[in-house]
Amino acid sequence: MKSWLVTVDKTITDAEAFRRLSAAGAEPDTDADVIPFDDAERAITVFATASVAASLSDVSWVCGVFPNSEMQPY
Amino acid sequence: MAGVQVLLEVPAERENSLEMFGAATTSSAEAERQASDFLSGIGGLGIEFDDGFAPVPMYAAEDTPPGPGEFLEAFSPRTAVAPPTSRTFILPAEVTRTRLDELQGTADVTVWPNSQITLLGPMRSTIEVADSRGGVDCRPFRPAVELDVLRDLLGVDALWNSGFRGQNIIVGILDEGVDGNAYPVVGGFARPDAALQPGAASVSSHGSMCAADVMVAAPFSRLYDYPFLGIPRSGGALQMFQAVLNQRNVDGTPHLTNNSYGFTGVPDVASFPNHEIHNPNHPLHRKVREVVAAGVPCFFAAGNCGQNCPSGDCHPSGIGPGISIHASNSLAEVITVAAVNSRHERIGYSSQGPGMFEQQKPDVASYSHFFGNFGPGRPAGGTTDDFDNGTSAATPVAAGVAAALMSANPALTPAQLKDLMINTSADVGPVVGWDPDHGHGIVNAAAAFMAMNPGPRLVS
Numbered sequence: 001m002k003s004w005l006v007t008v009d010k011t012i013t014d015a016e017a018f019r020r021l022s023a024a025g026a027e028p029d030t031d032a033d034v035i036p037f038d039d040a041e042r043a044i045t046v047f048a049t050a051s052v053a054a055s056l057s058d059v060s061w062v063c064g065v066f067p068n069s070e071m072q073p074y
Numbered sequence: 075m076a077g078v079q080v081l082l083e084v085p086a087e088r089e090n091s092l093e094m095f096g097a098a099t100t101s102s103a104e105a106e107r108q109a110s111d112f113l114s115g116i117g118g119l120g121i122e123f124d125d126g127f128a129p130v131p132m133y134a135a136e137d138t139p140p141g142p143g144e145f146l147e148a149f150s151p152r153t154a155v156a157p158p159t160s161r162t163f164i165l166p167a168e169v170t171r172t173r174l175d176e177l178q179g180t181a182d183v184t185v186w187p188n189s190q191i192t193l194l195g196p197m198r199s200t201i202e203v204a205d206s207r208g209g210v211d212c213r214p215f216r217p218a219v220e221l222d223v224l225r226d227l228l229g230v231d232a233l234w235n236s237g238f239r240g241q242n243i244i245v246g247i248l249d250e251g252v253d254g255n256a257y258p259v260v261g262g263f264a265r266p267d268a269a270l271q272p273g274a275a276s277v278s279s280h281g282s283m284c285a286a287d288v289m290v291a292a293p294f295s296r297l298y299d300y301p302f303l304g305i306p307r308s309g310g311a312l313q314m315f316q317a318v319l320n321q322r323n324v325d326g327t328p329h330l331t332n333n334s335y336g337f338t339g340v341p342d343v344a345s346f347p348n349h350e351i352h353n354p355n356h357p358l359h360r361k362v363r364e365v366v367a368a369g370v371p372c373f374f375a376a377g378n379c380g381q382n383c384p385s386g387d388c389h390p391s392g393i394g395p396g397i398s399i400h401a402s403n404s405l406a407e408v409i410t411v412a413a414v415n416s417r418h419e420r421i422g423y424s425s426q427g428p429g430m431f432e433q434q435k436p437d438v439a440s441y442s443h444f445f446g447n448f449g450p451g452r453p454a455g456g457t458t459d460d461f462d463n464g465t466s467a468a469t470p471v472a473a474g475v476a477a478a479l480m481s482a483n484p485a486l487t488p489a490q491l492k493d494l495m496i497n498t499s500a501d502v503g504p505v506v507g508w509d510p511d512h513g514h515g516i517v518n519a520a521a522a523f524m525a526m527n528p529g530p531r532l533v534s
Contacts, residue, residue, distance in 0.1 A: 003307060003309060005308070005309050005312065005356075005357050005358075007357060029309075031265065031267075032309060032310075032313060033265070033313055033316065035312055035313065035316045035357065035361065036316070037357070037360060037361070037364070038364065043309075043312060043357040045309045064348075064355075064357075065348070066348050066350075066353065066356050066357055067308075067346070067348060067349055067350065068307045068308055068309040069307060069308055069337065069349060069350055070306050070307055071303070071306050071307065071308065071311070071335050071336055071337055072306065072335060072336065072337070072338050072387055073249065073250060073280040073303055073306075073334060073335045073466060074334050074335055074336060074375040074376075074377055074378050074464050074465050074466040074469075
């Protein structure tokens with residue numbers, strides 16, 4: 001499974017977002033904090049297959065699904 | 075007008091050039107009139123002349139210096155020989171970047187750099203004179219230099235002699251961790267259960283190198299350690315930037331951040347449209363923008379995938395001009411740093427613009443290849459074959475200059491700091507102004523400090 005950053009609507013609690021993500025087949029990364037944004041969203045790190053990540057993009061309470069890609073020191 | 079300081083050379087054959095210059099120096103209206111006359115063919119929109127400027131006549135052709143004695147009689151007051159007819163006039167001006175591009179393509183105008191000149195004090199070192207047009211340093215690289223050479227090149231004494239060495243400034247190092255025994259780590263962030271806590275990394279870590287390199291120009295600054303490259307993903311960086319915001323909300327620190335990391339290949343946009351490199355609205359980039367908007371300048375390394383001698387980590391999809399500066403490192407809001415050596419030669423692996431988000435990247439260049447953390451007698455030790463390198467090293471050198479400037483003026487906003495460092499950078503490279511190899515030029519602490527604190531004029 002790959003790591004993804006899923007941004008969700010701020011009106012949903014963290015616990016509810018975690019529950020819904022798990023139900024959809026994505027595993028929230030409990031070692032990563034939920035990151036707030038000013039514009040009514042929060043980012044949650046999850047582990048999921050590419051197909052699950054793609055299906056999350058169509059869910060109404062999900063604002064966006066983004067890769068959590070590996071970086072390198074320069 | 076936030077523009078570029080240049081000298082415009084325009085053709086103007088005038089027999090009375092000495093009188094013209096005399097008149098222009100005593101009357102600003104006359105100077106303006108002359109300038110308008112010279113520019114009548116190309117228009118003056120987007121060109122602003124310096125206060126108290128006077129057009130300067132030039133007599134000899136660009137590539138033909140006057141022969142011995144040729145001008146001696148002509149400029150002697152005791153001969154009847156008339157002064158020579160001018161060939162061109164030079165106009166010092168500030169031009170908008172749009173106009174600069176246009177002027178450089180105009181046949182009747184030559185655009186020259188008008189770089190800030192610093193009064194030189196005693197130097198610590200002997201500096202090898204560089205070719206101002208810049209060259210490329212590629213494998214085998216030129217030998218690394220001592221810290222004192224960099225300090226002289228940066229002109230840090232201008233700040234240090236006024237008491238500004240980065241004190242009261244905290245620099246956040248987002249990297250793989252810093253050794254708190256070797257460097258002044260006073261805080262940072264890691265989850266309580268994280269394997270690596272602030273200050274606990276080894277002295278040979280990449281983060282410790284960055285810490286050492288901040289100290290080049292700002293030895294009294296202190297550091298926050300944000301060790302995220304143990305989980306080298308954008309989500310890890312996202313966590314750390316949020317920690318920066320949280321701390322900022324508590325006590326206004328850190329004052330700036332250093333970011334010497336990024337991606338080393340460009341995935342296909344059709345297959346990966348949401349990848350960090352292609353989507354400017356990726357959460358990491360949005361968070362970086364928030365951090366800058368909160369008043370924290372963010373320095374990012376350009377990358378090590380320049381076309382001449384790219385790092386072995388680089389994928390062919392991300393090597394060379396236009397494809398090697400990307401993701402957060404190419405955001406308009408950040409300060410993106412390329413690498414040059416002490417001879418002002420671009421180091422061949424330094425990534426090249428245009429940037430993939432903001433086109434005009436890198437913003438500036440700074441120095442790499444020196445004995446900072448690594449090398450004989452340095453904290454991490456080693457031989458002369460071991461030295462601080464990469465745009466990773468160049469970036470904290472620039473961040474250290476910023477820290478020293480901010481200790482002189484803590485009210486500098488990120489935008490003001492960026493403009494200051496860009497506008498006072500030493501222009502190198504084949505064209506006047508920005509170029510994709512060096513950005514606007516090489517950072518210079520003395521020039522920036524002088525621009526920030528203009529002293530009394532030598533001649534009033």
